[in-house]
Amino acid sequence: xxxxxxxxxxxxxxASCHDPAPASADSSRSARGASAKRSGLPLIAVVGNPNTxxxxxxxxxxxxxxxxGNYPGITVxxxxxxTSLGSRGSTPIDAEVFDVPGCYSLSARSSxxxxxxxxxxxxxxxxxxxxxxxxxDATQLVRNLYLVLQxxxxxxxxxVALNLIDEAGDAVPDARAxxxxxxxxxxxxxARSGQGVAExxxxxxxxxxxxxxxPHVHIRYPHAVVAHADRVADAMPAEWLGDDVxxxxxxxxxxxxxxxxxxxxxxxxxxVHDDDELEGIPADLRARVGEVRAAARGRDIDGxxxxxxxxxxxxxxxxxxxxxxxxxxTERIDSVLLHPVWGFATFMVVMFVVFQSLxxxxxxxxxxxxxxxxxxxxxxxxxxxxxxxxxxxxxGVIGGVGNVLVFLPQILLLFLMLGVxxxxxxxxxxxxxxxxxxKSVGLHGRAFxxxxxxxxxxxxxxxxxxxMESRRDRLLTMMVIPLMTCSARLPVYTLIIAALYPPSKMFxxxxxxxxxxxxxxxxxTATALAAAAVFGRTVLRGPRVPLILELPPYRMPMVRSxxxxxxxxxxxxxxxxxxxxxxxTIGLWVLLSFPKLPEPPADAPPAAHAQWxxxxxxxxxxxxxxxxxxxxxxPLGFDWKIGVGIVGAFAAREVFVSTMGVIYGVGDKSDETSxxxxxxxxxxxxxxxxxxxxxxVGLSLMVFFALACQCxxxxxxxxxETGGWRWPAFLFxxxxxxxxxASFAVYQGGKLAGLG
Amino acid sequence: xxxxxxxxxxxxxxxxxxxxxxxxFRRRLMEFGLVPGTTVEVVRVAPLGDPLQLLVRGCRLSIRxxxxxxxxxxxxxxxxxxxxxxVAPGNDACAGCKL
Numbered sequence: 001x002x003x004x005x006x007x008x009x010x011x012x013x014x015a016s017c018h019d020p021a022p023a024s025a026d027s028s029r030s031a032r033g034a035s036a037k038r039s040g041l042p043l044i045a046v047v048g049n050p051n052t053x054x055x056x057x058x059x060x061x062x063x064x065x066x067x068x069g070n071y072p073g074i075t076v077x078x079x080x081x082x083t084s085l086g087s088r089g090s091t092p093i094d095a096e097v098f099d100v101p102g103c104y105s106l107s108a109r110s111s112x113x114x115x116x117x118x119x120x121x122x123x124x125x126x127x128x129x130x131x132x133x134x135x136x137d138a139t140q141l142v143r144n145l146y147l148v149l150q151x152x153x154x155x156x157x158x159x160v161a162l163n164l165i166d167e168a169g170d171a172v173p174d175a176r177a178x179x180x181x182x183x184x185x186x187x188x189x190x191a192r193s194g195q196g197v198a199e200x201x202x203x204x205x206x207x208x209x210x211x212x213x214x215p216h217v218h219i220r221y222p223h224a225v226v227a228h229a230d231r232v233a234d235a236m237p238a239e240w241l242g243d244d245v246x247x248x249x250x251x252x253x254x255x256x257x258x259x260x261x262x263x264x265x266x267x268x269x270x271x272v273h274d275d276d277e278l279e280g281i282p283a284d285l286r287a288r289v290g291e292v293r294a295a296a297r298g299r300d301i302d303g304x305x306x307x308x309x310x311x312x313x314x315x316x317x318x319x320x321x322x323x324x325x326x327x328x329x330t331e332r333i334d335s336v337l338l339h340p341v342w343g344f345a346t347f348m349v350v351m352f353v354v355f356q357s358l359x360x361x362x363x364x365x366x367x368x369x370x371x372x373x374x375x376x377x378x379x380x381x382x383x384x385x386x387x388x389x390x391x392x393x394x395x396g397v398i399g400g401v402g403n404v405l406v407f408l409p410q411i412l413l414l415f416l417m418l419g420v421x422x423x424x425x426x427x428x429x430x431x432x433x434x435x436x437x438x439k440s441v442g443l444h445g446r447a448f449x450x451x452x453x454x455x456x457x458x459x460x461x462x463x464x465x466x467x468m469e470s471r472r473d474r475l476l477t478m479m480v481i482p483l484m485t486c487s488a489r490l491p492v493y494t495l496i497i498a499a500l501y502p503p504s505k506m507f508x509x510x511x512x513x514x515x516x517x518x519x520x521x522x523x524x525t526a527t528a529l530a531a532a533a534v535f536g537r538t539v540l541r542g543p544r545v546p547l548i549l550e551l552p553p554y555r556m557p558m559v560r561s562x563x564x565x566x567x568x569x570x571x572x573x574x575x576x577x578x579x580x581x582x583x584x585t586i587g588l589w590v591l592l593s594f595p596k597l598p599e600p601p602a603d604a605p606p607a608a609h610a611q612w613x614x615x616x617x618x619x620x621x622x623x624x625x626x627x628x629x630x631x632x633x634x635p636l637g638f639d640w641k642i643g644v645g646i647v648g649a650f651a652a653r654e655v656f657v658s659t660m661g662v663i664y665g666v667g668d669k670s671d672e673t674s675x676x677x678x679x680x681x682x683x684x685x686x687x688x689x690x691x692x693x694x695x696x697v698g699l700s701l702m703v704f705f706a707l708a709c710q711c712x713x714x715x716x717x718x719x720x721e722t723g724g725w726r727w728p729a730f731l732f733x734x735x736x737x738x739x740x741x742a743s744f745a746v747y748q749g750g751k752l753a754g755l756g
Numbered sequence: 757x758x759x760x761x762x763x764x765x766x767x768x769x770x771x772x773x774x775x776x777x778x779x780x781f782r783r784r785l786m787e788f789g790l791v792p793g794t795t796v797e798v799v800r801v802a803p804l805g806d807p808l809q810l811l812v813r814g815c816r817l818s819i820r821x822x823x824x825x826x827x828x829x830x831x832x833x834x835x836x837x838x839x840x841x842x843v844a845p846g847n848d849a850c851a852g853c854k855l
Binding site: 104105107109139140142143146270273275276302303306307310327330331334338339340343344432433435436437439545546547548549550551552 | 775778781786789791792794799800804805806809815817818819820822823
């Protein structure tokens with residue numbers, strides 16, 4: 001786009017705009033920018049609508065070297081990686097590439113939507129990119145170019161990748177004409193096959209070495225809109241204009257400054273409203289937008305701005321409405337998959353596979369991890385001298401690492417499934433099919449798959465809420481997922497049901513035990529949906545966000561993209577949530593092991609040893625906590641032993657079973673099918689001779705386990721996903737209170753009804 | 757025929773006259789290309805009765821009935837679409853050239 005002469009005159013353009021950092025008015029901004037650009041490499045933002053193959057192109061550019069982090073102050077994935085932009089005949093240019101979350105527009109009403117403009121202009125703690133690589137879907141050109149126009153209006157250096165060119169068929173857009181129209185290089189690519197990627201890299205490299213051109217696109221906004229924009233531009237904070245324009249454009253002329261001011265004013269006019277949730281909008285600007293809006297009473301400013309952009313596109317972009325081959329294919333598939341009968345049948349099958357895989361297919365791997373860590377612990381106990389340090393290593397550290405790794409099979413599988421569903425286009429259809437049901441309790445259609453996954457384990461399910469765009473929808477889903485009956489509750493239910501309910505049949509046919517199990521599932525689902533309805537109207541009340549869902553064309557998922565996302569997510573879980581789980585395991589081990597009682601001699605009978613274990617646990621901090629808890633849990637029908645079990649179950653719910661095993665002196669190797677443990681529990685009596693466990697106590701205990709947040713890993717992963725302790729604290733508090741109240745109602749109600 | 761989008765018969769096309777609703781939502785809907793003058797088609801309704809699947813500028817978009825009720829469309833002859841009111845015969849030529 002620039003002649004070689006211009007390019008050489010401004011050869012060090014990339015470097016020159018960073019060198020005079022002290023010239024920046026706001027030193028804190030430049031300091032942030034400097035730290036973010038430690039590498040000193042040019043920074044490229046990859047931006048575009050969702051479903052344009054943006055991620056595939058990003059992967060092409062960065063190869064296996066991508067990292068995943070978060071945008072400052074918000075838990076949205078920020079993937080970044082190094083690339084080497086090869087251009088034939090010259091030395092390759094190294095650059096840092098990062099991924100901007102898919103968006104349809106730069107206008108924003110919430111912090112999440114604002115990420116796009118923050119990332120492109122380097123606002124809000126983000127490093128400022130040197131170039132925006134805009135990925136567009138060549139089969140949906142007009143709609144995709146809307147975002148391109150917004151970015152070009154800002155005067156950002158840009159290159160357009162006309163992606164999915166392989167799907168465009170006969171309707172291939174004329175890239176040369178488009179480049180002339182937009183004034184930036186437009187390169188046809190197919191990120192999937194790699195076609196055009198080399199040319200794209202060369203264009204990006206050339207663009208990085210030439211000075212930014214003044215915006216080329218002139219959209220004819222109505223005069224009134226231009227007047228509004230100029231009034232808003234007067235209230236624009238100076239730092240919003242960015243040091244890039246001020247420095248780089250001294251030689252380009254003030255055109256660029258004027259047009260960026262106007263573009264930002266248009267952004268403010270479409271984004272700032274009385275009811276937006278934007279942060280960091282100066283009060284002056286907000287007031288000015290309000291004034292302008294009030295002055296334009298009755299006129300539709302948003303409509304005029306958006307309408308003018310589409311008018312430009314409709315007039316200049318050759319009409320590409322001849323449906324591409326994929327559109328016809330997609331419509332054919334949709335006529336089956338969204339069919340009232342066949343659509344639901346397929347949906348059931350797909351969901352069954354997802355659910356079954358988490359439940360059954362992950363199980364062998366989970367068992368293997370558990371066995372391996374138990375064996376490792378056993379071996380270390382055998383070879384190391386007995387003592388506190390060995391116990392710490394075996395029960396605390398090895399146990400903790402095992403507690404983290406045990407989630408991996410389900411996380412890997414769920415993200416494999418989610419990746420395939422999302423990339424194939426089916427996940428959007430799930431949201432479409434389920435929206436009617438989810439909407440009735442205030443949840444988004446996309447909450448369905450995470451909620452369903454909650455039946456296997458809350459940890460991957462909570463991580464899966466990232467497929468939802470709005471923070472409020474995500475939080476709401478995260479707050480109710482832990483109520484779903486996860487697989488860790490099963491051993492607890494199995495033990496209680498087997499110990500306290502006879503294997504009899506109701507009406508001679510329906511087994512009571514199976515019925516209770518189904519009832520617990522229904523109870524948890526109903527509670528989760530009810531909780532969503534309540535939170536949606538109370539703590540997470542917000543402006544109702546209407547659904548706009550794009551149903552993308554069906555595509556074959558890319559194995560590499562799916563596997564890479566699966567791996568990045570799992571790594572994030574291991575490093576971030578994993579460390580919290582590890583420390584909690586060690587903490588719990590301390591609680592349940594100290595202070596120690598003198599150990600019986602090695603030649604003492606096994607019964608004496610088991611008794612010592614039980615006494616030690618009762619005497620430990622955890623045991624004392626159980627006893628201290630007794631007054632609080634007695635109204636629920638629980639004694640201190642159950643209290644200790646509840647404390648221990650915080651590591652993971654199924655630990656309740658082995659903790660009870662230790663307390664009843666049958667050893668920590670007992671599981672939910674252990675007959676001795678069941679017999680001991682049935683035989684246990686209060687001082688007055690009344691049995692400790694009645695069917696009513698069992699029911700109360702199951703209700704408690706269904707509702708209480710007995711899982712530190714859930715809290716760790718919610719902290720990870722929400723970026724603080726506030727939401728996990730709320731989650732723990734509300735679930736504990738709910739569990740206590742419900743168990744109280746069950747136990748006391750049952751006693752009043754004469755069931756005790 | 758001027759009608760809310762939610763009442764448009766399935767598989768029939770219409771031109772958008774006005775996009776209403778909550779400001780943030782209508783802005784997003786228009787940014788998807790559903791601006792006045794655009795052709796829109798209701799492709800199907802989800803099996804449970806909500807939401808709708810639309811075809812706008814070759815893109816499959818889904819919105820709920822409640823929001824579709826706020827979008828006014830004109831279904832009818834192509835030459836009548838520029839004005840919400842049925843166009844007077846004398847204006848036909850002018851309407852045609854603007855298209």
